Amino acid sequence: MIRRLLHYSSPRARRLLVTELACVVATAVLQGIAFVMLVPLLRALFLGDLATVRFWLIAVALVGAAYAVVFWCASQVGMKASTAVLDSLLRRLGDRLVELPTAWFGVDRSGLVADIATRGAMFVASTPYSIVRLILTGFITPATVLIGMYFYDWRLALAMTATVPVMWITFRWLRRGMERDDAEHSAAVAEASNRVIEFANVQPALRMAGDRSTADRLVEDALRRQHQAYRGLLLTGGAGLAAFAGVVQLALTVVILLGAYLAVGGSLEPATLIALLVLGVRFTEPIANSGALGGGVAVANTTLTHLDELASVAPLPEPATSGVPADWGIEFHDVTFGYGGHPVLRRLSFTAPPGRMTAIVGPSGSGKTTIIKLMARFYDPESGTVSIGGVALPRLGTAVVEAAVAPVFQDVYLFDDTILNNVWIGNPDLSREEVVAAAARCRVDEIVERLPGGWDTRVGEGGSNLSGGERQRVSIARALLKDAPIVLLDEATAALDIGNEIAVSDTLDALHGDRTVIVVAHRLSTIMRADQILMLDGDGGIQEAGTHAQLLAAGGAYASYWQERANAAGWRLTSHA
Structure with a gap:
């Protein structure tokens, strides 16, 4: 989605968006490092090693301060990027509507264009900060945690790594299902908007005719299809989120069972196990939260797909140099x-x-x-x-x-x-x-x-x-x-x-x-x-x-x-x- 969004952004919006994403990645990595540092800190606390505890507290504090600074920068840049992206999308939409052949407007597309220009563009512009930031954090922070776990116990780290492909496949399935259903919902919303606008515009003719049953039926059918599409979107989202949450919890369960087995066998210290289990929770929690945001990316992709469709409309051929008519016959x-x-x-x-x-x-x-x-x-x-x-x-x-x-x-x-x-x-x-x-x-x-x-x-x-x-x-x-x-x-x-x-x-x-x-x-x-x-x-x-x-x-x-x-x-x- 980011690549498509960059395509529709102005040079300034593109620079701000890239800067925002770089800051988001940096905050996610710093957050992951801070979580990894909790392992030696907790081990030292369990063992009563106060000197080591002091060292790691200072280290965590420094990383936390760096995280706060970068997070503040990401917030400031993110607001500017959202405004610039929104301006770019609306300008591109306006420029493209002017370029489209007049025949394209022969079919009533007022509902579609209105949806892109209002709800769609606003949602897409805010997506990088409100959704993509959280999704990146939800995956980059756990990835940093996972790398850190290999320094403490490769067996638990390997077990956690084995669950990553399953979680990724489930996340992709959720997002694609939401994207498909949101496309149907968006089309239904556009059709309902067209029918409502039409119903309002032709009121004089309908009242003169004395029979509004046909117009009423068209509006009711369009609204019914919109409601059905929305219910389908909710059902897909609910089932997908439940499945994704189950997979994430299964990953945590695998880590807990393996850790307990290793601790009982004596090959893993209880203090280290407790610290690593805390790290395991920090591995799975951001991923579980990001699953609910996958649908937001799907919704944003629907609007970008509409823009792609507008961009793909073939214009009438234009000459390199305009001819000069002899007269006006x-x-x-x-x-x-x-x-x-x-x-x-x-x-x-x-x-x-x-x-x-x-x-x-x-x-x-x-x-x-x-x-x-x-x-x-x-x-x-x-x-x-x-x-x-x-x-x-x-x-x-x-x-x-x-x-x-x-x-x-x-x-x-x-x-x-x-x-x-x-x-x-x-x-x-x-x-x-x-x-x-x-x-x-x-x-x-x-x-x-x-x-x-x-x-x-x-x-x-x-x-x-x-x-x-x-x-x-x-x-x-x-x-x-x-x-x-x-x-x-x-x-x-x-x-x-x-x-x-x-x-x-x-x-x-x-x-x-x-x-x-x-x-x-x-x-x-x-x-x-x-x-x-x-x-x-x-x-x-x-x-x-x-x-x-x-x-x-x-x-x-x-x-x-x-x-x-x-x-x-x-x-x-x-x-x-």
């Missing part, structure tokens, strides 16, 4: 892609001209959102190429693509900050006045006027203090403020009322000629404004492509789609007297 050439199963897109090819708006329409599941994610380089296609300005996205690199693209998705997330700061994050280099002016283009000022705190009103976690339409308007304003040459809108106007939709649509019209706009939309007014419309089929390809007028005139799938939408938009609720 987007091209798909024979693109095939799926999410590990049935392909969503099959040999898809099209071009979205620079400075024009392209609308993507089609039935549910036809791959509209997938196209947007490939454009933003959340994924790379399984085959074929996605390019910007004639340069494939892997040759541009993720940083260039992220700078060039401003995506807005239907599921909007706002930070628990002010409305102004949630827009400002799109371009921190602008002044407050410029941000306010840009946000007003998306009618965010109308939202602000209704709020008591104005632009400095906090929106709540995830934007919970705003309506769905208001969150989308803030998100669109943030994306447009980024001033990226490519704007991707995935159902971004779905939750807007007609007045706000018109305002946002006028903003998009103003972008023509300046930005390449890709829109996934069902709103008829948004589709009509597009310079090009791509009508997807249900098999991962393009059924029709052209302008709105051209596709209506063709009388094909798009014309039928348009007519259905137009009829749906014309429905009205009526009442009869």
